[in-house]
């Protein structure tokens with residue numbers, strides 16, 4: 001049982017897991033911890049960690065990085081003190097080598113919760129600011145891989161076992177049009193995604209996503225002289241309205257021979273409203289200032305006109321009134337997902353469930369900093385009837401942990417960017433590999 005004091009200062013109790021993989025435990029003995037600075041998909045430095053076990057197994061993981069980060073996220077350690085901007089992570093690497101390494105090699109751990117608690121205690125701050133959430137999340141993910149190895153299970157199966165979840169192949173949400181903080185165009189909304197909810201298998205969903213992506217490429221080439229790419233591999237044509245983006249998606253879905261629809265090829269959006277919030281419940285979209293109710297009306301209009309199944313961060317992280325107004329209007333029609341609102345924090349998700357902010361939570365391990373707290377966030381959402389969508393960050397590496405996380409926890413939904421670019425397709429390719437090796441795991445929304 002864990003106690004959380006939410007930001008309304010109400011203490012909520014709920015069952016958080018200890019995530020034990022075996023009745024007698026699979027104690028983890030780590031003999032060597034190494035770390036180095038590598039580059040992420042934006043060409044920014046990030047942390048890669050390697051844990052060598054006493055049997056010679058090497059568990060490796062690397063940290064992703066957000067661009068449109070929430071104010072309540074665990075914070076990265078960046079040399080020079082900047083949270084983002086291409087600065088080095090030698091401080092975080094040094095923290096792994098000189099502090100986390102000695103801690104992990106001098107103790108053995110029975111559960112990932114034990115190990116994660118030790119990491120948090122060593123850090124000593126509420127948001128992992130001292131050692132860096134980038135250092136800590138890489139260690140925690142590598143340690144999870146090590147526990148799965150010790151239990152002689154594939155990572156997704158181990159995650160399913162320790163969380164008591166039925167495995168599921170998640171519906172991929174391919175972010176094919178980029179705006180906001182992820183692109184140089186004038187589009188206010190950050191992400192426009194296509195989701196093949198009707199596919200029979202993950203492999204079919206991935207192929208469908210790729211076909212629509214190529215159809216969209218052809219359309220954009222015909223229509224615009226030039227179109228860049230956004231950080232997540234989606235196109236960034238010179239458009240400035242959500243309607244233009246949605247029209248392009250519907251045309252691409254149709255051109256590829258599919259049917260746009262919430263039960264076939266659905267659309268999902270992440271407006272990432274922090275990016276166009278003026279504060280105080282006011283927003284600026286395409287040069288026009290909108291009050292809360294006008295923004296709710298605008299979203300409702302889009303939902304009336306396009307096959308949208310999900311809207312993430314429709315309001316800013318601190319605009320609880322906006323979230324409640326949006327939920328009152330649309331929660332029974334579409335999924336409303338909290339990302340910056342919850343930052344993968346079980347306590348915030350519980351607040352959201354009580355206050356009816358949203359119907360789903362986005363799940364990003366590096367927002368909270370450890371795997372066991374990520375699993376707690378999923379448990380908090382689920383035990384309150386909220387859905388979960390597992391997510392990458394806009395800055396990624398070839399690490400595929402989130403694919404196993406989505407399958408093992410049975411989340412039913414994942415977003416990992418466009419079906420193109422190595423760091424994005426690494427996750428989709430891991431999903432199709434898991435499916436090929438485990439053809440009985442069902443595909444689809446949870």
Ligand SMILES: C=C(OP(=O)(O)O)C(=O)O
Nearest residue numbers: 066067068069392393394
């Ligand atoms: C993936 C996202 O972007 P970032 O990683 O930049 O926060 C998001 O906002 O959902």
Ligand SMILES: [Mg+2]
Nearest residue numbers: 270272313339
């Ligand atoms: Mg988001």
